[in-house]
Amino acid sequence: MKNKNKDILNISNEERSYNGAENIKPILEYLENPQNKLKIIHIAGTNGKGSTANFINNILIENNYTVGMFSSPAVYAPNDRFKINNININDTDLYSYYEKVNNISKKLNIKLHEFEKATIISFLYFYDKKCDFAIIEVGIGGTIDATNVMTSTVVSLICKIGKDHTDMLGNTIQEITEQKAGIIKENGTVILYKQEEDVMNILIKKAKDKNNTIIIPDFNIIKILKHDKNNLKITYKDFIINLKMINEVQIYNAVMAIETVTYLNKIGYKIEEEKVLKGLENSKMEGRFQKVNDNPVVIIDGAHNIDSVKALNKTLKEVYPNENFVFIVGFYDDKEYAKLIEIMAPLGYAFISCMPESERAVESSDIYNLVGLFCDKVHNGKTLENSLDIAINNYMDKKIIIYGSLSLIRNVIEYFK
8 A cells, every 4th residue: 555545444453343234234325235236255254264265256257257355354455355356456446435434434423443444345346346246255253244234145155163253252162153154144045164063053053044045065075186285186076176275174165165156057157167177276375374485495374273273283294294393473362372382282393482463462472481381492583574584594494384373474475575
């Protein structure tokens, strides 16, 4: 963003809204409800939302559709969150929409949080640009999330659910699931990631109560043909799929995307199998098991909750068997960070603690003290940049893995640029 605009939509440190959906409805009504004029694919869940959205987005683009995608978080600038066919909104348009939303909120005397402003902008932008589809990723939860304001969707997806944002969504997996299930609309279609029985029971009951068609991918028929540091090749039904996103969890996110576009094809949207495979293969995302340096090997993964860190652990063992790693870690204070360290500790040769750039970040000294319970070689790097210096100066013969927060992605990538 240009300097005068650099602070707009900077939601990383903002006070969160507990009732975003209700808060923005009067604004959207004033704007004649653009969200209800879009063909929306709405995606909730704790893990995999962004990757699943990315897969669907690229498949639809390959099939010649114009696709808007609203996602979180931004990596480099607020523009990152609003894409049409993988091109970010430009500075001029973003600032214009931002001013428009601000002026209406003042006129109606409604205080908006930054994520709520961003949500409204996404609906306006995708409608104005005549997108064939709008892929909308939930911010937090479902029921109360600002994105949950449309009267219907083309299809809704609920990805893997875990314990996260417990300060807003509840302390149990059941309470969190109830919140995520809030995106299910009356008489719609929902695609459900197959997971724990108690979670599935809640999701299926909610879907049946709202008279939904329910699609559940059969993960049991997936076969892994190849998995190494460069490629992940699988079969699912009649599809032979090559993925450049090699973290093993991407298998299931890709299958969720396949079921989504198969459904779209069934209801009349032209989707070609060859273009499905091309869209999947060409998909990549920053901060999802992303190698950012070769010598030494440095990988950034945004894993920041128990399920995603377990998945990272499994992928490291698959791709780099019998190796120990140098981990650079930084966490937000609402995460179960002691557990996130414990999961990785058996693979750790050394740990370096850092502090993400956020008021919600845990002090690096606190992480340093905690990591010392699990590993002998521990450094307090304080900043991410200093932590990378320590790692590269002391452990050139090891692979360096950064995890703990999506907010670390930008700084890592900028460091190596």
